[in-house]
Amino acid sequence: MRKKIIAGNWKMNVKPSETAALVKAIAEATRQYPDVEVVCCTPAIDVPAAVAAAAGTHVGVGTENCHWKESGAYTGEISTGMIVDSGAKYVIVGHSERRQYFGETDETVNLRARAAIAAGLTAIVCIGETLEEREAGRLNEVIERQMNVGLKDIAAADCAKLVIAYEPVWAIGTGKTATPDQAQEVHALIRATLARLVGAETAETVRIQYGGSMKPGNAAELLAKKDIDGGLIGGAALKADSFAGIIEAAQAAK
Ligand code: PGA
Numbered sequence: 001m002r003k004k005i006i007a008g009n010w011k012m013n014v015k016p017s018e019t020a021a022l023v024k025a026i027a028e029a030t031r032q033y034p035d036v037e038v039v040c041c042t043p044a045i046d047v048p049a050a051v052a053a054a055a056g057t058h059v060g061v062g063t064e065n066c067h068w069k070e071s072g073a074y075t076g077e078i079s080t081g082m083i084v085d086s087g088a089k090y091v092i093v094g095h096s097e098r099r100q101y102f103g104e105t106d107e108t109v110n111l112r113a114r115a116a117i118a119a120g121l122t123a124i125v126c127i128g129e130t131l132e133e134r135e136a137g138r139l140n141e142v143i144e145r146q147m148n149v150g151l152k153d154i155a156a157a158d159c160a161k162l163v164i165a166y167e168p169v170w171a172i173g174t175g176k177t178a179t180p181d182q183a184q185e186v187h188a189l190i191r192a193t194l195a196r197l198v199g200a201e202t203a204e205t206v207r208i209q210y211g212g213s214m215k216p217g218n219a220a221e222l223l224a225k226k227d228i229d230g231g232l233i234g235g236a237a238l239k240a241d242s243f244a245g246i247i248e249a250a251q252a253a254k
Contacts (some may be wrong), residue, residue: 005230007039008237019049025240027057033251051087062090068111080119106149131170171212187227216245223253
């Protein structure tokens with residue numbers, strides 16, 4: 001059984017001074033859903049406040065990026081060792097906004113994901129096609145390339161620390177959600193590709209989240225699908241009540 005995992009991706013929203021209140025409200029609103037892994041991935045500067053507010057609750061904290069080098073002249077980056085030291089346990093890698101605006105490639109996604117896993121963090125590796133790629137009939141090719149390169153040299157033994165987030169780029173922040181059937185079709189492809197990379201038995205244990213305009217109103221039907229094991233939530237993770245609504249749906253779908 002794969003435990004459902006609902007992670008918030010706060011992106012460049014929420015100030016350090018606003019963080020404790022949001023984390024505490026999320027912890028309070030989701031206490032009654034013990035079968036769901038709840039995570040808040042925050043801007044790095046919010047992490048100390050988030051970790052302090054989450055202490056003693058079921059809420060885990062993560063960052064939105066990490067570098068693959070342990071230290072050095074990489075202005076603006078944060079290392080996995082720093083993330084571990086801060087008390088965060090998760091890191092999002094390869095989000096489409098990083099790919100689109102900050103030059104992230106499948107190769108750097110791979111370096112970051114491997115560094116995160118080696119440091120003992122859970123890496124939430126994001127993949128997904130643009131609308132243009134989907135309409136050109138390139139969906140399968142794009143997903144397979146992102147996985148072949150992005151997950152290169154990640155072994156079956158590493159997969160306990162791996163979560164994959166399928167986020168169709170055209171559904172992020174647009175209000176357009178993939179239909180449950182569209183999402184399930186890609187999740188099944190992802191699991192089959194994973195089976196080829198790490199073996200069928202391990203592939204069955206890896207959680208695959210859906211992301212892209214997930215909200216309380218559409219979460220239940222997405223999470224009811226066989227290969228949808230959670231969500232990576234942007235906009236709806238910024239308010240405790242909407243985030244809790246998705247977690248409630250995940251608890252019901254367990
Ligand atoms: P959204 O973002 O829920 O606001 O569409 C999801 C994401 O980018 O992770």
